[in-house]
Amino acid sequence: MTRQTLQDLRLPKALIGDLARFDGAEDAVFLRGDVTVENGRVTGMIPAPATDAGGAILLPKFTEPxxxxxxxxTIARMGHTGGDLRAAIEAQRADKANWTDADLRTRALRGLSEYAAAGTRLVRSHVDWGDTPEPPRAWSLFLELASDPSGPALHLSALTSIPQMVDPAFAQTVARAIPEGHALGCFVYGHDGIETGLRHVFDLAARHGLPLDxxxxxGLDPALNGLEAIADMALATGFDGPILCGHACSLATRAPTEVARIADKLARAGIFVCLxxxxxxYLQGRRDGTPIARGVTLARExxxxxxxxxxxxxxxxxxxxxxxxHDPIRSLELAILTAHLDPPLDRWLRMITTDAARALGADPGLLNGAPLDTLQIADARDLTGLISGAPLSPISLY
Ligand SMILES: [Zn+2]
Structure with a gap:
């Protein structure tokens, strides 16, 4: 057995897991002391005197959900001058004429290298499924990238739509093309047939063991309530895999009693919501003048x-x-500002670490027992410094 000690570090208590072998000094949201490592994995903390130069933060590498x-x-080649969600969908659809293998691979690798530089260990990327049930070229290319063990792990999610998934043959072809570890996704936007489409999505995900996304x-139209339909389907089917719901903007336009009802269903179903x-x-609350609505979901509620x-x-x-x-810290920084996610900030740090990984069905990456290559050191002494962009280093360079 090889033993190491990492001297004088702060560990966010919210990210440790079992605290039994972590015997450091209490310091706000942290424990501070020397971190013990056995066979390359964190095993605990022992008390140690604080040093002037020490006290940096040890934390898991991030997860992009x-x-x-x-x-x-792709924006630079588009000549796109803004607009709402529909305008963006049309502009992006026109750009697909440029999506050659080399173009897709080059841009995706650029994104992944940006995530690696930002201290990220796991990335979920959606992939537009396109108009036919067979996988689009990007799906096959990105599965190749996902098999490369260097850089962040890459999980894919097939981005279909309710009108496609209402068709059982279409839905089955998509589900069969998704290997283990990748996700079945669907765009739900006030379509006809939401219940039928969701039933197919949930049944296929259960049969193939796929996470849902x-x-x-x-949008901010109160008539949009796919969120509750998803929660109802999750509760009715007892689906036991991870379910992630991104956006949920229209929740912000609902009455408080409706919000409470929907939030209760989401909590009971164990559904994660992604801000x-x-x-x-950029897209929500557009009008002739400056926007007033923020467009994000009701994170605090x-x-x-x-x-x-x-x-x-x-x-x-x-x-x-x-x-x-492509930087999870920047996403968290913006979420904190947009949704007024007030201090203490350790609860929100889970949004790009442990809970982000759980939402993907991955190991949460808690500090207790973590391999050193899944961790990083932030040159900060508190979480406001970390989230404001403190330099990050892998352990090997520390
Ligand atoms: Zn998206």
């Missing part, structure tokens, strides 16, 4: 009701959002 590597970094209610502030801020939240970059430099970064 929601991005679009097939669309990223929805783009749901990406996607960049794209929501959901959290209070016991719904676990995560946050992601969503669109980076494409028709849906002309700016952005």
């Amino acid at each position: 929601h991005c679009h590597l097939d669309k990223c970094h 929805f783009h749901v209610d990406e 996607l502030p960049t794209t929501n801020l 959901l959290s209070t009701a016991g719904v676990r939240l995560v946050t992601g970059a969503d669109n980076v430099r494409d028709a849906f959002c002309p700016i952005g970064r």
Whole structure:
């Protein structure tokens, strides 16, 4: 057995897991002391004197629960001048004429290298399924990228739509093309046939052992309530895999009693909700003048009701959002500002670490027992410094 000690570090208590062998000094949301390591894994903490130069933060590498590597970094060639969700969908559809193998691979690898540089260990990217049931070219290409063990792990989610999944033959062809570890996704936007489409999605996910990932209610029309339909289907079927619902914008337009009812169902079903502030801020609440609505879901109400939240970059430099970064810390920073996610910030740090991984059906990556190569050191002394962009280093360089 090899033993090591990492001297004088702060560990966020919310990310440790079993605290039994962590005997450090209490310091706000942290335990501070020397971290013990056996065979390359964190095993505990022992008390140690604080040093002037020490006290940096040890934390898991991040998880990105929601991005679009097939669309990223396309804005410069589009000539797109803004607009709402529909305008973005049309502009991005026209750009697909440029999606050669080399173009898709180059942009996706750029996105993945940006995630690696931002301290990310796991990325879920949606892939537009296209108009036919057979997998699009991007799906096959990105599965090849996902098999590369270097860089962040890549999980894919097939981005279909309710009108497609209402057709059982279409739905079955999609589900069969999704290997273990990747997800079945669906765009739910006030369509006809939501219940039928969702039933097919849930049945196929259960049969094939696939996690679920929805783009749901990406608009502020109160008539949009796919979120409750998903929660109802989850409760009715007893689906036991992870379910992630991105956007849920229209929840913000509902009466408090309806919000409470829907939030309770989401909590009981164990559904994760993903805040996607960049794209929501850019596309929602558009009018002739400056926007007033923020467009994001009711994060605070959901959290209070016991719904676990995560946050992601969503669109980076494409028709849906002309700016952005593949950087989970930036996503969290923006979520905190947009949704008033107040201190203490350790509960929100879960949105890009442990809970983000759970939402994907992955190991949460808690510090207790974690391999050192899944961890990183932030040159910060508190969480406001970390989330404001403190430098991050892998353990090997520390
Ligand atoms: Zn998205």
